[in-house]
Amino acid sequence: MSADSPGYHSVLFVCHANTSRSVIADHLLRRLLAVEGRTDIRVRSGGIAPYARDGMLVSMDARLILGEIGIDVPPGAVATDLKAQRQLLVEADLILVMTDEQRRMLEAYPEVRGKPVFTLTEFAGEAGDVDDPAGRGEDVFRRCREDIQRCLVKAVPRLVGDEPRPGPFSSSG
Numbered sequence: 634m635s636a637d638s639p640g641y642h643s644v645l646f647v648c649h650a651n652t653s654r655s656v657i658a659d660h661l662l663r664r665l666l667a668v669e670g671r672t673d674i675r676v677r678s679g680g681i682a683p684y685a686r687d688g689m690l691v692s693m694d695a696r697l698i699l700g701e702i703g704i705d706v707p708p709g710a711v712a713t714d715l716k717a718q719r720q721l722l723v724e725a726d727l728i729l730v731m732t733d734e735q736r737r738m739l740e741a742y743p744e745v746r747g748k749p750v751f752t753l754t755e756f757a758g759e760a761g762d763v764d765d766p767a768g769r770g771e772d773v774f775r776r777c778r779e780d781i782q783r784c785l786v787k788a789v790p791r792l793v794g795d796e797p798r799p800g801p802f803s804s805s806g
Contacts, residue, residue: 646678647731660699660706680713687718715742727749
């Protein structure tokens with residue numbers, strides 16, 4: 634990204650397996666950007682946990698709760714393993730993780746050094762992690778979707794350069 638460009642051009646959402654939270658965030662942000670008429674920001678997602686695998690099916694619950702709000706995720710949608718698809722780490726100029734644990738996991742990847750890495754909540758000006766809804770039912774998935782959407786609505790002005798970027802993460806506070 635050039636110094637004169639106010640916003641981000643490539644956002645990567647990261648969660649453990651890329652079957653729920655990061656998929657939800659990916660689709661919700663694409664919709665929010667489309668409403669804003671922004672086609673200049675690429676949005677991707679991937680999983681970083683040891684058990685993340687290319688080709689894992691996206692959670693049925695994630696597909697259902699996105700479908701409830703008119704976002705179609707095809708039945709054959711699959712996950713991306715960032716351990717195998719490191720070029721996504723290279724291409725991203727902003728990485729948003731769901732938990733501090735995922736941020737720590739990314740520290741092992743030289744492709745991430747020097748890049749802004751925030752939890753989604755932190756980038757939105759909130760605190761805490763976005764908890765994994767896996768195996769906990771549709772109501773928990775809905776609350777997860779609502780939490781992610783609330784954070785993304787707050788984050789879009791920073792993403793597009795309408796608000797100042799947050800400062801670097803500090804583990805001291």
